[in-house]
Amino acid sequence: MTELKHYFAPTSLDQAVECLKDGDVTILAGGTDLTPQSQAGRIRIKRTLMNIRHIPQLSGITLEGREIRIGTLATITEIMEHPLVRQHLPVLVEACNHFASDQIRNAATLGGNICNASPAGDTLIPLLLLDARVELASMPEAKLYRHSMPLATFFVGPGKTRRSLCELLTCVRIPLPGEGHVAHFHKLGTRPALDISTISIGIGGTLREGVLTNVRVAFGAVAPTPVRAARAEQALEGQKLDAAIIDRVAAIARDEVEPIDDVRATAWYRKEMIHNITRRMLTHVAQA
Amino acid sequence: MSLKHDIEFTLNGVKRQASVDVTMNTLAMLRDVIGLTGTKYGCGEGECGACTIQVDGVSLNSCLMFAVDCDGRELTTIEGLANDSKADALREAFVEHGAVQCGFCTPGMIMQADHLLHKHPHADAECVKRGIEGNLCRCTGYKKIVDAIVAAEDGQRTAP
Numbered sequence: 001m002t003e004l005k006h007y008f009a010p011t012s013l014d015q016a017v018e019c020l021k022d023g024d025v026t027i028l029a030g031g032t033d034l035t036p037q038s039q040a041g042r043i044r045i046k047r048t049l050m051n052i053r054h055i056p057q058l059s060g061i062t063l064e065g066r067e068i069r070i071g072t073l074a075t076i077t078e079i080m081e082h083p084l085v086r087q088h089l090p091v092l093v094e095a096c097n098h099f100a101s102d103q104i105r106n107a108a109t110l111g112g113n114i115c116n117a118s119p120a121g122d123t124l125i126p127l128l129l130l131d132a133r134v135e136l137a138s139m140p141e142a143k144l145y146r147h148s149m150p151l152a153t154f155f156v157g158p159g160k161t162r163r164s165l166c167e168l169l170t171c172v173r174i175p176l177p178g179e180g181h182v183a184h185f186h187k188l189g190t191r192p193a194l195d196i197s198t199i200s201i202g203i204g205g206t207l208r209e210g211v212l213t214n215v216r217v218a219f220g221a222v223a224p225t226p227v228r229a230a231r232a233e234q235a236l237e238g239q240k241l242d243a244a245i246i247d248r249v250a251a252i253a254r255d256e257v258e259p260i261d262d263v264r265a266t267a268w269y270r271k272e273m274i275h276n277i278t279r280r281m282l283t284h285v286a287q288a
Numbered sequence: 289m290s291l292k293h294d295i296e297f298t299l300n301g302v303k304r305q306a307s308v309d310v311t312m313n314t315l316a317m318l319r320d321v322i323g324l325t326g327t328k329y330g331c332g333e334g335e336c337g338a339c340t341i342q343v344d345g346v347s348l349n350s351c352l353m354f355a356v357d358c359d360g361r362e363l364t365t366i367e368g369l370a371n372d373s374k375a376d377a378l379r380e381a382f383v384e385h386g387a388v389q390c391g392f393c394t395p396g397m398i399m400q401a402d403h404l405l406h407k408h409p410h411a412d413a414e415c416v417k418r419g420i421e422g423n424l425c426r427c428t429g430y431k432k433i434v435d436a437i438v439a440a441e442d443g444q445r446t447a448p
Contacts, residue, residue, distance in 0.1 A: 004290075004311065005291065006291070007291060007293045007310045009359065028354060032334060032349070034354075035351065036352060040333075045311060049354075101334070101421045101422020102347060102403075103340055103349045103400065104334055104422065107348045107349070107352060193421030194422060
């Protein structure tokens with residue numbers, strides 16, 4: 001356990017991952033979580049505090065082939081206002097719109113929301129629906145090494161991910177949704193602004209003639225990580241969305257999640273809300 | 289000894305240098321290092337918006353920003369806006385609509401309203417309400433604040 005000894009603001013990705021080799025580094029991006037958490041003593045800043053703001057490769061939202069690349073430093077405001085995101089990923093815009101407050105959206109970064117790995121992280125549910133992958137950079141030898149993994153396998157527990165201490169999350173890659181893609185997000189909380197979700201639900205897939213395929217169902221704040229609901233997805237796959245199937249899937253979803261009691265809600269309430277809102281959202285999809 | 293770092297930034301149009309604790313937040317720097325106390329400390333965790341300032345043209349909670357992260361950036365605080373004639377309409381609308389009671393939320397509210405009106409020059413009451421979601425006021429019930437911001441934009445306010 002060492003105390004903070006260095007502040008470093010690299011201007012290139014190479015410098016940043018070189019610094020991370022040390023393994024004793026706290027990464028600063030938007031700061032909206034790190035500032036209050038560290039000042040309240042809930043997070044201890046490691047030997048080096050590295051501010052990644054000045055690394056150009058980590059910014060920007062671009063179309064690369066059939067993928068949208070969102071740099072780790074993109075703020076929630078930048079994402080929700082970007083024409084590419086608005087055109088192709090409206091469900092992400094919907095979630096960003098319910099994210100904290102304007103001031104926080106102007107500072108908080110996508111990479112920060114992902115790496116904080118809150119079970120209730122607002123952007124994580126739509127990213128799961130969209131089959132997002134995260135790209136990680138490191139420098140195991142003398143050369144920059146990049147690899148990626150599906151976001152669905154990235155989360156390990158509350159605040160814990162598969163990012164190693166020597167890696168930097170550089171961007172998120174989202175395949176362009178195909179023809180007929182639908183996706184919806186619902187955040188349940190006590191007030192619209194600055195609220196941590198009691199639960200959140202995302203449902204997506206390809207809808208053709210009332211039949212949903214490539215189904216994605218994801219839930220926030222009902223497990224130690226944001227989760228895909230495999231059984232609900234399986235029950236929906238290839239089905240025509242009629243009242244019977246909607247009722248069945250809502251019940252499966254309720255039984256599939258294992259939330260906890262906490263200050264925001266009881267486990268019982270969360271399960272009931274998963275049931276009711278899943279049913280409401282599926283009914284909405286069916287009627288669209 | 290806590291770790292210090294030297295930074296250089298523009299504050300209300302003037303180049304400044306400061307030596308700050310690396311773990312210090314921008315709000316503490318403004319108030320305790322620079323001595324500008326117009327920006328208020330309310331909750332210290334981004335819930336209340338009393339510490340709202342503008343950095344590189346967007347509004348932020350200064351309590352959620354490391355002071356070292358101000359390096360190379362452009363900050364505007366309520367003291368800067370107070371000397372900016374472009375903010376006259378907003379200031380006067382707050383006075384005329386009685387949008388100030390205890391006044392503690394006012395600097396943050398004005399900084400956020402100014403940002404909001406830059407971004408949405410024709411903001412209606414709904415847009416204003418969304419825009420100030422991150423600013424708490426415990427006196428007014430918000431109605432007068434929303435009225436003031438909408439009026440500042442509309443130019444509907446009567447001359448003093």
